[in-house]
Amino acid sequence: MxxxxxxxxxxxxxxxxxxxxxxxxxxxxxxxxxxxxxxxxxxxxxxxxxxxxxxxxxxxxxxxxxxxxxxxxxxxxxxxxxxxxxxxxxxxxxxxxxxxxxxxxxxxxxxxxxxxxRTNMQSAVIAPPAAPNADEWTLVLDMARRLLICNGNEIETTFSEFEIIKLLYHNPGKVFSREELINAIRGIDSYINERAIDVHITNLRKKIEQNPKEPQYIKTVWGVGYKYIKK
The missing domain is CATH 3.40.50.2300 (Response regulator)
Structure with missing residues (x-):
C-alpha cells in the first residue's frame, strides 16, 4: 500500500x-x-x-x-x-x-x-560495459536506490535531479530542450519553468563534474538546452 x-x-x-x-x-x-x-x-x-x-x-x-x-x-x-x-x-x-x-x-x-x-524502482544497475582504470571518470546509475555513483562515490540527488540525469545518461549526445526536460520530470500539467531546470543542472554539475564551471559531461547547447557526453 x-x-x-x-x-x-x-x-x-x-x-x-x-x-x-x-x-x-x-x-x-x-x-x-x-x-x-x-x-x-x-x-x-x-x-x-x-x-x-x-x-x-x-x-x-x-x-x-x-x-x-x-x-x-x-x-x-x-x-x-x-x-x-x-x-x-x-x-x-x-x-x-x-x-x-x-x-x-x-x-x-x-x-x-x-x-x-516516475519513482518506479528498477532492479538493474546501469554501468559502463568495461572496467575503468583507476584514474578514469565513471558514472553509474543505481536505479534501485536512485543513487549516482561517480568515481565509486555514492551521491544522493533530489527526485528531479535523478530524473534529469537518467534521461540524459540514457541518451548520450542527444540534445534535450528545457521544455523536454520539464515534461520529462513534471508532466505537462505540473508547474515548473526553465529557470528551475537550470538550477537542477547546476546542482548536478556540482555533484559529478570535476570543475562545474567548465563541465565536461553535462554540456550546455546554447539556445537549445543540454546534452550528456559519454566518454
Missing amino acids: TKVLIIEDDNIFGDMLSLYLTEEQYEVTRVPSAGEGLRALQEFAPNVVLLDLMLPDTEGINACAMLRGFTTIPIIVISAETKVSERILSLSEGADDYLCKPFSMQELKARIEAVLR
Whole structure:
C-alpha cells in the first residue's frame, strides 16, 4: 500500500486530506510540524510527502529544503501561497510538484500518482560495459536506490535531479530542450519553468563534474538546452 506523509498544521484541512486519501486506499500519517515530519520520515517511511510550507516551527526556514536534506522521496508542496516566486523557490529547493490551495482532491490524487509513476524502482544497475582504470571518470546509475555513483562515490540527488540525469545518461549526445526536460520530470500539467531546470543542472554539475564551471559531461547547447557526453 502506498504510504503518504502529510505535514500540515491546519487540523481541518489536514483531516480532510487524510480522510480522502485513506478512502482512496493510501496509508496515511499526518503530523503538524516539520520536526515531527522528519521523525515520521524515519518511522513511517512514506512513499511521498505532502508538505505545507507555513508550519509553526519553520519561520524563516524553507521547509522543503530542510526536508530534502534528509530524503530523496517525492515532495509535493501544498500551499496557500500563490506567488510565482514562491513556487520557483520551492521547486529549486527540491520540491517535485506544487499545488496551490484550494485544489481538487482528484487533482491531488493525479499528482501523487504521477510522481509515483516516475519513482518506479528498477532492479538493474546501469554501468559502463568495461572496467575503468583507476584514474578514469565513471558514472553509474543505481536505479534501485536512485543513487549516482561517480568515481565509486555514492551521491544522493533530489527526485528531479535523478530524473534529469537518467534521461540524459540514457541518451548520450542527444540534445534535450528545457521544455523536454520539464515534461520529462513534471508532466505537462505540473508547474515548473526553465529557470528551475537550470538550477537542477547546476546542482548536478556540482555533484559529478570535476570543475562545474567548465563541465565536461553535462554540456550546455546554447539556445537549445543540454546534452550528456559519454566518454
